[in-house]
Amino acid sequence: MGRPQAGESLSGRRQRNRRERNGAGDVDFGKLEHWIGFNLRMAQEATFQAFSHRSKEIGESPGRFATLTLIARNPGISQTELSHANGRDKSSLTPVVEDLVRRGLVERKRMSSDRRAWRLNLTAQGKKTLTMMNRCARRHERNLDRVIGQRDRTRFLALLKKIAREID
Secondary structure, three states: OOOOOOOOOHHHHHHHHHHHHOOOOOOOOHHHHHOHHHHHHHHHHHHHHHHHHHHHHHOOOOHHHHHHHHHHHOOOEEHHHHHHHHOOOHHHHHHHHHHHHHOOOEEEEEOOOOOOOEEEEEOHHHHHHHHHHHHHHHHHHHHHHHHHOHHHHHHHHHHHHHHHHHOO
């Protein structure tokens, strides 16, 4: 933490340090400072950027990690099932899948029961790429464990899943 300024409380110092780390300088966040949604978004953005930095080592974007993982764990998954599992609508997932197919990481096969639908599988190159991304993800998770603490990890994950499941 930075040096305390005259009359600054520990809470105020933490807030100032957070703003400085985020490049926000002297921005007054007002009520946002205590709003869960805003802080959840800021935490997501910070973790995304950290993972992005790690995954650049292998030339991949972090947004591809969940998609590749879900396809690997669910061979033959349809694009509709993948979009639901990935929390993305089909229109935003389609270009991602097309990019992965174009780059030789994923193969698409038409379903015999519905010629409009596709089944997705990883290629050998996709499996290799996912293995490298998993190494980056494990380092990233260790960093998150350092921040959150092993003791609080289970509860934190449960709360995140509860939000995703129950929010209106």
